[in-house]
Amino acid sequence: MKKGEETKQSILEHGLRLFSSKGYEETSLKDIASCVNIKTPSIYAYFSSKDELFxxxxxxxxxxxxxxxxxxxxxxxxxxxxxxxxxxxxxxxxxxxxxxxxxxxxxxxxxxxxxxxxxxxxxxxxxxxxxxxxxxxxxxxxxxxxxxxxxxxxxxxxxxxxxxxxxxxxxxxxxxxxxxxxxxxxxxxxxxxx
Amino acid sequence: MKKGEETKQSILEHGLRLFSSKGYEETSLKDIASCVNIKTPSIYAYFSSKDELFxxxxxxxxxxxxxxxxxxxxxxxxxxxxxxxxxxxxxxxxxxxxxxxxxxxxxxxxxxxxxxxxxxxxxxxxxxxxxxxxxxxxxxxxxxxxxxxxxxxxxxxxxxxxxxxxxxxxxxxxxxxxxxxxxxxxxxxxxxxx
DNA sequence: GTCTATACCGAGATAGAC
DNA sequence: GTCTATCTCGGTATAGAC
The missing domain is CATH 1.10.357.10 (Tetracycline Repressor, domain 2)
Structure with a gap:
């Protein structure tokens, strides 16, 4: 798998986990990014918004x-x-x-x-x-x-x-x-x- | 019931209703205040914070x-x-x-x-x-x-x-x-x- | 593709007049 | 007890360098 694909998968997985346990509003993109070891704006390379990711x-x-x-x-x-x-x-x-x-x-x-x-x-x-x-x-x-x-x-x-x-x-x-x-x-x- | 008590009750009731249907994070004090026909800061005359109200x-x-x-x-x-x-x-x-x-x-x-x-x-x-x-x-x-x-x-x-x-x-x-x-x-x- | 810097907004909360 | 004005903070999102 290409590096980019891996990052995207990681965002999806950690997003899923955090949304499950903390809920949509209580989960910030910063939370997710920090689990993936990237900075918040990098998420926007893969998803156009928090809504789309969700x-x-x-x-x-x-x-x-x-x-x-x-x-x-x-x-x-x-x-x-x-x-x-x-x-x-x-x-x-x-x-x-x-x-x-x-x-x-x-x-x-x-x-x-x-x-x-x-x-x-x-x-x-x-x-x-x-x-x-x-x-x-x-x-x-x-x-x-x-x-x-x-x-x-x-x-x-x-x-x-x-x-x-x-x-x-x-x-x-x-x-x-x-x-x-x-x-x-x-x-x-x-x-x-x- | 005194006016103040009524307002307090109204805050509690509308708060309950909104928290039930929309959830804690999605319910703002402004939402509640607007149902009670007061402005947001007036809530603080009765409750010290959103947390306390909840x-x-x-x-x-x-x-x-x-x-x-x-x-x-x-x-x-x-x-x-x-x-x-x-x-x-x-x-x-x-x-x-x-x-x-x-x-x-x-x-x-x-x-x-x-x-x-x-x-x-x-x-x-x-x-x-x-x-x-x-x-x-x-x-x-x-x-x-x-x-x-x-x-x-x-x-x-x-x-x-x-x-x-x-x-x-x-x-x-x-x-x-x-x-x-x-x-x-x-x-x-x-x-x-x- | 990832970063830093920053814009922008709406939330909770406080100050102080009435 | 309620208001207007204002502060602060943290969130989403964008711009632009590397």
Whole structure:
């Protein structure tokens, strides 16, 4: 990779990390530049404004997440419905826990800065419908011995659970977080059986 | 109420509303002042800084919410466990939906500005334990025909569900929101029965 | 492509008249 | 208690040398 490309990547990565943890307004270009070991004005060689930088990150993050969701479908076709649902829940949670993209996605999905509201909102409803689609695929694939309640209710409940875990993600240790994930899964699984 | 007191109240209320919807950094004292129909410096007659104003609102909101939770206990002792849990879920959700305090609480509970992190974090874990306590009270009160799974799992799952609804609250119409609340409740209730 | 220097603006905050 | 005027600071962004 050329030097310039590397710098650009570094700006994007540190930008993502800082925007995730501190938020849009509390993150200055100076903060980002100092992480990249350049001075503030150098950023403008790659991005025309703070807004543009932020939007580029938004687009990357959403795109990456959608790809990740789609990838899940192919990785577990052979499993039982129970295992597929559990895997999905665990993988999506790991995604949130293990990198800044998840936090970014959630942070600005719920509380976007005024300017970016529309841009983010549109993309975000796409994310939800991707997850819904995947859950429907899992549930419709084969008829097992299990009987389930209607799939809309299941998907709604699944997504709610996924989102609710965010709070534990932000406030608990990893061990506590995992323990709680088990609890919610247990209730969810029992709850969706007919 | 004296004129000064009224102005102070108005600052607090509009501050709460704006901080809820736009966030701490995106809300300027000028914004607040203009809602109250005063000029920016007049705010300093009541609060020594933006930080102090914000903290006062934080304390009020948390205090109000804890009181609200405690009040629930007394209002539904005579109901069945099922009705009590459902009522609690519905009331807490309505609280979030119907006023700015709920959004405020959630917004800064998950994503507090750097400066206020500790202050908010401490108070927030108190909120969770209040809800837990109430759920335990409900579950322990009487032995009905229902058999339940262990109460820690129930409480964890309940709180996760409550938090997860935030995303629907922010992104859905009220009708859609209510529909989804029904879905998650349905799964939850079935899931916690032994 | 990165720097220094600087312009520009809007924010929080203070001084002091009324 | 509210105002106008003003200060200060830190942010985004630009100009122009290297």
């Amino acid at each position: 939007e580029k990150i938004v687009d990357f993050v959403i795109d990456d997440y959608v790809k990740f969701i789609e990838h899940q479908a192919s990785t577990m076709e052979s499993l039982s419905i129970k295992d597929q649902l559990y895997n999905l829940l665990e993988k999506l949670n790991k995604y949130y826990y293990m990198n800044d993209r998840g936090i970014f996605l959630k942070r600005y999905g719920v509380f976007p800065p005024e300017k970016f509201k529309e841009h983010i909102f549109q993309n975000n409803s796409m994310v939800e419908s991707e997850i819904r689609k995947l859950i429907y695929t899992i549930l419709d694939a084969k008829s097992e011995d299990h009987k389930f309640i209607d799939r809309e209710t299941i998907a709604t409940s699944f997504i709610c659970l996924l989102d609710g875990m965010l709070f534990y993600l932000m406030n608990c240790s990893y061990e506590e977080y995992e323990r709680r994930l088990e609890s919610t899964w247990k209730v969810f699984w029992k709850g969706i059986l007919e | 903290e006062k609102i934080v304390d009020f909101v948390i205090d109000d919410y804890v009181k609200f939770i405690e009040h629930q206990a007394s209002t539904m002792e005579s109901l069945s466990i099922k009705d009590q849990l459902y009522n609690l879920l519905e009331k807490l959700n309505k609280y979030y939906y119907m006023n700015d305090r709920g959004i405020f609480l959630k917004r800064y509970g998950v994503f507090p500005p750097e400066k206020f992190k500790e202050h908010i974090f401490q108070n927030n874990s108190m909120v969770e334990s209040e809800i837990r306590k109430l759920i335990y009270t409900i579950l322990d009160a009487k032995s009905e025909d229902h058999k339940f799974i262990d109460r820690e799992t129930i409480a964890t799952s309940f709180i996760c569900l409550l938090d997860g609804m935030l995303f629907y609250l922010m992104n859905c119409s009220y009708e859609e929101y209510e529909r989804r609340l029904e879905s998650t409740w349905k799964v939850f209730w079935k899931g916690i029965l032994e």
